[in-house]
Amino acid sequence: MVATLSCATLATGLLAALEPGVTRLAVAGVGALAMAVGLLADISVAAGTTVVLVAAYLEVKRRFGLWEPTQLPLALAVSTTCLLVTALAAQLGSRLRQHSDSQPSPGLATAPYLAPGSTLLTLAPAQLRLDRERERAARFGSTVSLLAVDIEVTDASLDERAQASARRVVARLLDSVIGEDDVTFAWDERTVGAVLIDTDLEAAWECVGDLLERASYASFAERSASNRRSLADCARLTGVAVQAPAPTEPTAGAGPVTESGAGATILADLHARVRPA
Numbered sequence: 001m002v003a004t005l006s007c008a009t010l011a012t013g014l015l016a017a018l019e020p021g022v023t024r025l026a027v028a029g030v031g032a033l034a035m036a037v038g039l040l041a042d043i044s045v046a047a048g049t050t051v052v053l054v055a056a057y058l059e060v061k062r063r064f065g066l067w068e069p070t071q072l073p074l075a076l077a078v079s080t081t082c083l084l085v086t087a088l089a090a091q092l093g094s095r096l097r098q099h100s101d102s103q104p105s106p107g108l109a110t111a112p113y114l115a116p117g118s119t120l121l122t123l124a125p126a127q128l129r130l131d132r133e134r135e136r137a138a139r140f141g142s143t144v145s146l147l148a149v150d151i152e153v154t155d156a157s158l159d160e161r162a163q164a165s166a167r168r169v170v171a172r173l174l175d176s177v178i179g180e181d182d183v184t185f186a187w188d189e190r191t192v193g194a195v196l197i198d199t200d201l202e203a204a205w206e207c208v209g210d211l212l213e214r215a216s217y218a219s220f221a222e223r224s225a226s227n228r229r230s231l232a233d234c235a236r237l238t239g240v241a242v243q244a245p246a247p248t249e250p251t252a253g254a255g256p257v258t259e260s261g262a263g264a265t266i267l268a269d270l271h272a273r274v275r276p277a
Contacts, residue, residue, distance in 0.1 A: 126185035
């Protein structure tokens with residue numbers, strides 16, 4: 001995506017060089033602002049702002065007497081390229097913001113006991129991310145769902161290292177069935193989950209089914225016996241999916257509703273469903 005954005009930006013610069021007089025600077029300015037707005041704002045806001053900038057560019061051409069029929073192809077090329085720059089920059093900016101949000105805050109660790117080096121979060125940052133995504137979904141009319149998978153080791157002959165290896169396989173399978181912007185987390189060494197962004201309940205259940213199917217033929221290393229074991233023969237997996245409720249709307253005349261701890265409650269309910277006491 002970065003390479004495509006770079007090419008589109010270069011194309012804008014080349015088109016600017018074809019412009020006569022003052023409009024050369026206008027195109028360069030529109031291109032730079034289009035990229036900046038795209039990186040910093042949501043795509044709908046960025047696109048609207050770019051349309052206004054392109055209209056200003058066309059007005060500059062008209063005011064300086066540089067508008068004529070032969071300029072139409074160049075004007076169309078400039079307008080299209082600026083909109084393309086905005087769209088690509090908005091996608092890149094969105095991914096960068098989501099990646100930043102998925103990083104644990106200082107003092108909030110990941111869960112290395114399941115998959116060292118993975119992006120599995122512990123509950124505290126997962127709760128914060130869930131609340132943030134619910135608020136975003138409410139603003140933009142999208143949906144957030146959740147899934148959880150419990151890994152119950154049924155073979156008592158497995159030592160602690162082999163059990164950990166089996167659970168790491170499931171954690172890696174979870175990463176493989178969800179989207180790149182989704183967020184994985186763990187309650188403990190046995191139960192993992194994911195916040196599925198822009199995903200409805202049906203699609204969340206499809207992720208659960210896909211994970212359980214892959215787990216049915218997955219294997220893990222039992223180093224003490226120097227062999228590999230079938231995950232299905234040694235562990236029982238239970239999966240559930242739910243749709244995250246929307247944030248509570250304030251009642252008429254009331255102040256804003258605070259939902260401190262709402263994410264914690266949602267995750268606690270999900271844990272109780274996948275792993276009843």
